[in-house]
Amino acid sequence: MSIRGVELGLRGLGKAIANRTILHDINLEIKPGEFIAIIGKSGCGKTTLLRLIAGLTEPTIGQVALDNSPLAGLNPAARVMFQDARLLPWKRVWENVALGLPNLNPEHALQALHQVGLADRAYDWPLGLSGGERQRLALARAIANMPSLLLLDEPFGALDALTRIEMQQLVEQLWRAQGFTAILVTHDVEEAIALADRVLLIQNQHIALNLPIHLPRSRQRGSAEFAAIKEQLLGAIFGAGYPLTSRVVGA
Ligand SMILES: Nc1ncnc2c1ncn2[C@@H]1O[C@H](COP(=O)(O)OP(=O)(O)OP(=O)(O)O)[C@@H](O)[C@H]1O
Numbered sequence: 001m002s003i004r005g006v007e008l009g010l011r012g013l014g015k016a017i018a019n020r021t022i023l024h025d026i027n028l029e030i031k032p033g034e035f036i037a038i039i040g041k042s043g044c045g046k047t048t049l050l051r052l053i054a055g056l057t058e059p060t061i062g063q064v065a066l067d068n069s070p071l072a073g074l075n076p077a078a079r080v081m082f083q084d085a086r087l088l089p090w091k092r093v094w095e096n097v098a099l100g101l102p103n104l105n106p107e108h109a110l111q112a113l114h115q116v117g118l119a120d121r122a123y124d125w126p127l128g129l130s131g132g133e134r135q136r137l138a139l140a141r142a143i144a145n146m147p148s149l150l151l152l153d154e155p156f157g158a159l160d161a162l163t164r165i166e167m168q169q170l171v172e173q174l175w176r177a178q179g180f181t182a183i184l185v186t187h188d189v190e191e192a193i194a195l196a197d198r199v200l201l202i203q204n205q206h207i208a209l210n211l212p213i214h215l216p217r218s219r220q221r222g223s224a225e226f227a228a229i230k231e232q233l234l235g236a237i238f239g240a241g242y243p244l245t246s247r248v249v250g251a
Contacts, residue, residue: 004032004033004146004148004178004179004180005031005032005033005034005148005149005179005180005181005182006032006066006067006077006148006149006181007029007030007031007032007066007067007068007181008028008029008030008053008064008065008066008149008181009028009029009030009063009064009065009068010026010027010028010029010030010052010053010062010063010064010065011027011062011063011064011065012025012026012027012061012062012063013025013026013027013049013052013059013061013062013063013064014026014059014060014061014062015045015048015052015057015059015060016060017048021205022045022048022205023045023048023049023052023202023205023206024205024206025062025206026049026062026206026207027207028200028207028210030181030183031181032181033179033180033181034181034182034197034198035175035181035182035184035195035196035197035198036181036182036183036184036196036197036198036199036200037183037184037185037186037191037192037193037195037196037198037199037200038050038183038184038185038186038192038199038200038202039185039186039187039189039192039199039200039201039202039233039237040201040202040203040208040237041203041237042187044202044203045202045205046153046185046202047153047185049185049202050080050151050153050183050185052064053075053078053149053151053183054074054075054078054080054151055071055072055073055074055075055078056074056080075149077147077148077149078147078149078150078151079141079142079143079145079147079149079150079151080142080151080152080153081135081138081139081142081150081151081152081153081155082138082153082154082155083153083154083155083156083157083158084158085126085134085135085137085138086138087126087134087137087138088126089125089126089127091126092122092123092124092125092126093113093118093121093122093123093124093125093126093129093137094106094109094110094113094122094123095109096126096137096141097109097112097113097137097140097141097144098144101141101144101145103145104144104145108144108145109122109140109144110122111144112140112141112143112144113137113140115140115143115174115177116136116137116139116140116143116170116174117136117170118133118136118137118140121133131158131159131160131163132159132160132163132166132167135155135156135159135167136167136170138155139155139167139170139171139174143174143178143180146178146180147180148180148181149180149181149182149183150175150180150181150182150183151182151183152171152182152183152184152185152186153185154185154186154187155167155171155184156168156186156188156191157186157187157188164188164191168191168194168195171184171195172194172195172217182195184196189230189233189234189237190221190226190230192233193213193215193219193226193229193230193233194219194221196213197212197213198210198211198212198213199211199213199233201233201236201237203236203237208236209233209236211229211232211233213229215229
């Protein structure tokens with residue numbers, strides 16, 4: 001694999017919205033080709049952090065550096081994938097890939113569809129696709145131009161558990177093949193551990209935990225090591241309120 005991913009620096013980054021501090025003093029260096037997962041309770045600022053990295057919103061203070069140059073405006077390296085696929089229903093599947101990318105060769109659209117296992121649906125309408133297939137299409141659109149940064153905002157949140165695991169494996173496979181830097185926002189602690197080199201926990205407006213995952217890439221969800229990391233992360237999120245199960249049992 002050739003590493004083509006961007007290097008990112010978040011330097012003293014802060015964001016206030018309507019006079020309320022959402023994020024404060026965020027400092028982080030992300031290596032080229034690294035896979036980062038961001039977790040934290042609802043409303044803690046995960047999407048806001050992703051939007052700052054995408055250049056969709058400006059920091060109130062501090063800087064996002066892209067390969068050591070300050071980012072101004074939209075991040076040219078980034079493609080974003082959201083929880084909803086945001087498809088154009090009046091365009092065929094392959095056109096949905098090609099349209100988002102004005103300079104894209106239609107052959108590349110077909111190739112991207114092939115990479116996500118949707119080549120045989122290229123000439124169908126998106127309305128006929130299942131939820132999982134719609135997200136495959138969104139993923140094809142995101143990777144078709146070989147981005148050097150892929151930002152994933154809870155992309156599998158609406159999928160059933162089995163499809164979700166299939167999609168996670170697909171993202172990992174594409175990440176290995178293309179070498180982009182990946183940042184995944186998720187509510188699913190297992191998803192974060194399964195995919196990431198490092199898991200960040202956002203709490204109290206900043207990065208409360210920055211945990212490298214030293215597991216082999218063939219991660220076994222049932223393994224004791226995996227379970228121990230999950231416990232550590234859930235403990236950090238819920239503090240004294242965890243473990244929830246024993247609380248419920250003892251109630
Ligand atoms: N445009 C906006 N106007 C006002 N408040 C906003 C705006 N965007 C975000 N916020 C607030 O900022 C906080 C962080 O929002 P953000 O969407 O980043 O959280 P999140 O961690 O991604 O949440 P979730 O996990 O529920 O998606 C929330 O309290 C939200 O209400």
